[in-house]
Amino acid sequence: MRWALGVDLGGTAIKAALVSQEGDREEVMEVPTQAWMGRDHVLEKRLLPLIERALQRARSRGMKVEAVGVAVASPLDPWKGVVYHPPNLPGWGVFPLLPYLEERLYLPVKIDNDANLFALGEWKWGAGQGHAPLLCLTLGTGIGGGIVYHRGIIWHGAHGAGGEFGHVTIDMEGPPCNCGNRGCLEAMASATALERWVKESQERGRTTKIPPGAKAIDIARAAREGDEVALEAFQWVGKNLGVGIAALANAFDPRVIVLGGGLSKAGMLLLEPAVSEFERRALSLQRERVKVRLAHLGHLGGVIGAALLALGEGLENHDKVREEEG
Numbered sequence: 001m002r003w004a005l006g007v008d009l010g011g012t013a014i015k016a017a018l019v020s021q022e023g024d025r026e027e028v029m030e031v032p033t034q035a036w037m038g039r040d041h042v043l044e045k046r047l048l049p050l051i052e053r054a055l056q057r058a059r060s061r062g063m064k065v066e067a068v069g070v071a072v073a074s075p076l077d078p079w080k081g082v083v084y085h086p087p088n089l090p091g092w093g094v095f096p097l098l099p100y101l102e103e104r105l106y107l108p109v110k111i112d113n114d115a116n117l118f119a120l121g122e123w124k125w126g127a128g129q130g131h132a133p134l135l136c137l138t139l140g141t142g143i144g145g146g147i148v149y150h151r152g153i154i155w156h157g158a159h160g161a162g163g164e165f166g167h168v169t170i171d172m173e174g175p176p177c178n179c180g181n182r183g184c185l186e187a188m189a190s191a192t193a194l195e196r197w198v199k200e201s202q203e204r205g206r207t208t209k210i211p212p213g214a215k216a217i218d219i220a221r222a223a224r225e226g227d228e229v230a231l232e233a234f235q236w237v238g239k240n241l242g243v244g245i246a247a248l249a250n251a252f253d254p255r256v257i258v259l260g261g262g263l264s265k266a267g268m269l270l271l272e273p274a275v276s277e278f279e280r281r282a283l284s285l286q287r288e289r290v291k292v293r294l295a296h297l298g299h300l301g302g303v304i305g306a307a308l309l310a311l312g313e314g315l316e317n318h319d320k321v322r323e324e325e326g
């Protein structure tokens, strides 16, 4: 049996699991990132010890790990393995993570963006199940995106940064986004956007059972209990999401669009208004054929995708691309 170690390096937590080529998962581990402590701390005190511990467990159980894959919440060059100013990992700057890990692990290492690897995981063993092209949106504090085209190859674009669906403009005059633009999908359909919409309604004096400072999970609970403001908030975010996925469906003509990330746990509260807006706006062929589904792999999607990358999926032609493009 072939095994790889999949690691998901996020701003809040680092997750790891041993994953087999058959999709078995063992030794799932999670530690807080402690990102505020800076790059050296995260690398030396959090990431490397977690990887060592997982590899140690594998050795003690007689499992031979052939490679390590790391999903990073950052713009990056997957070929050179360099991350560029990860927004949730302060002080990292431009950092050659892949060479750093290869030097220390004595194992082949591959890295890619976390949303790309989430898409890869969903394509292989999740809501996509081998259907490509597949688009994936991870709906959380921000919105990440990934594209898997034929046979599980991730679409990286020319500079490694393709699939940033969170920064597609859906309203020219919309609210400001962290990227400096305004009206981005991320500013209008993320958990943060939902929370801000509720906060503004409360400030305008709307009556609601939602407590002040509520998170998306609290708003979802209130919506299920029939709270008007919470229901309207999900209608607004879902509709915005539908505008975005209709644009993506028209542009890419994928087989499947997968919605993952923490906010997707709201399920039908989000999916129902999103799909109805998608159906209103997509071209007829896409409206009839493109399937919009909730992700299956949950919070381990990035870890599983990272392990798949290590096992040879996703970047199949990566040495060739490096050679051709320089």
Ligand SMILES: [Zn+2]
Binding pocket: 166, 167, 168, 177, 178, 179, 180, 181, 184, 186, 187
């Ligand atoms: Zn933006």
